[in-house]
Amino acid sequence: MTQLIHVAATLGVADLLAGGPRSSHELAASLKVDPGALYRVLRALASFGIFEETDPGSFALTDLAGPLRTDVPGSLRASAVLYGEPWWWRAFGDLLHSVRTGQPAFDHVYGQSLFAYLDHAADAAAIFNDHQTNMTRQDATAVVRAYGFRECARVIDVGGGHGALIAAILKACPWTTGVLFDQAAVIEGARQRLHAEGISDRCSCIAGDFFESVPEGGDTYVLKDIVHDWEDDRATALLRNCRRAMLHTPTHGTKMLVVEKVIPPGNAPFPGKLTDITMLVVTGGRERTAREYEALLSDAGFALTRIVPTASPASVIEAVPAN
Numbered sequence: 001m002t003q004l005i006h007v008a009a010t011l012g013v014a015d016l017l018a019g020g021p022r023s024s025h026e027l028a029a030s031l032k033v034d035p036g037a038l039y040r041v042l043r044a045l046a047s048f049g050i051f052e053e054t055d056p057g058s059f060a061l062t063d064l065a066g067p068l069r070t071d072v073p074g075s076l077r078a079s080a081v082l083y084g085e086p087w088w089w090r091a092f093g094d095l096l097h098s099v100r101t102g103q104p105a106f107d108h109v110y111g112q113s114l115f116a117y118l119d120h121a122a123d124a125a126a127i128f129n130d131h132q133t134n135m136t137r138q139d140a141t142a143v144v145r146a147y148g149f150r151e152c153a154r155v156i157d158v159g160g161g162h163g164a165l166i167a168a169i170l171k172a173c174p175w176t177t178g179v180l181f182d183q184a185a186v187i188e189g190a191r192q193r194l195h196a197e198g199i200s201d202r203c204s205c206i207a208g209d210f211f212e213s214v215p216e217g218g219d220t221y222v223l224k225d226i227v228h229d230w231e232d233d234r235a236t237a238l239l240r241n242c243r244r245a246m247l248h249t250p251t252h253g254t255k256m257l258v259v260e261k262v263i264p265p266g267n268a269p270f271p272g273k274l275t276d277i278t279m280l281v282v283t284g285g286r287e288r289t290a291r292e293y294e295a296l297l298s299d300a301g302f303a304l305t306r307i308v309p310t311a312s313p314a315s316v317i318e319a320v321p322a323n
Helices: 002-011 024-031 035-046 077-084 086-092 095-101 105-110 114-119 122-147 164-172 184-196 232-247 271-283 290-299
Strands: 052-055 058-060 154-158 177-182 203-207 220-224 255-260 302-309 315-321
Touching (some): 024 035, 035 052, 077 086, 077 122, 086 105, 114 122, 114 271, 122 315
Parallel strands (some): 220 255
Antiparallel strands (some): 302 315
16 A cells, blocks of 8 residues: 555656546546556545545546645645655665664665665655654644743754754744754755745754754754654663753743654554654654653753643653753
C-alpha cells in the first residue's frame, strides 16, 4: 500500500484529476507511463477508497485521494513520496539490526546518519523538508489553539524548518515577533514560506547549529519534533544550550515549550508508538513518556511546569529554568 500511494503521489495523479475524471489511458499519456500498469495501480487504490473508478477505465478524486494533490491545505503528497523512497524504506528493512544493537539501521545501511546523508543529497533533503512541513502543519493549529501563546512577546523556534509552526503562532498573535533558527541549508526555504505567509516582517531567520548555541533574546523557546530526534545525551546538550540562551535573556518568565508526542501508558493505539520506531530506525532518537521528559528536562536544568494536550497527537511540554 505504501508503494501504491507513493507511485500515485510521485506521478502527480491527483493533480491531473483536479479538473475532473480522466481515463487511465489519458493519464498514462500525460505521465508517459504504461497505461495497463497505471490502470492496475489505480484500480487497487480505488479498492481502498483512494481514487474512484467512475466508469470502466476512468478515475476521479475521492476525499482520501485529495491530500495527494500538491497545493491544497493539508497536502500530504511530500510525505507519501518520502515513505516510498528507496533511501528511506531500505533502513526499515534492516529493523532487526536496530533491535539487535540499539543503533539506527539508517547509519548501518548508508554508513552515515540521516542528517549527514541529507547534507549531500539535495533531492532527498527537499522531500524530507516538505514532509516535515506537512507534519508540522497538521499539528500547528491544534498546538496554537491549546496553548494560546497570547502572553508570548518574542518566540524563538529552534529547528523550525520551513516555518509552519512559527507562521501559525505569529498569524494567531499579531503582537508577537519571532525568530526561526535552523541550519543554513534550510533557511532559504523558510524565508520563502514566511514571505508567502505575509509575516516575514515580524520573523527573522538565523542560521546555526543548535548543538553549538541557540539565539538569545526570546521569552519563549519552542522545539517541535526536535528533541525526539536524539538520544538522551545529545538531547540534554541541546536543551542545555537553550537554557544558557534563556539565562542570558533579560526577560522574566522565560519558558521553553517542547512539542512532542508524549507516550501514554497502556496498550491503546497511539501514533507516537509508531513514530518511536521511526526514531529507532532512522535517527537513533526516541519518543518519551511524561516521566521520561521530566527526567530529561531535569538533567538539562529545567523544571517541568505542565503538559498541555492538544487535539492532535502532539502535546506542549512547558518547562522553565530551574534555580
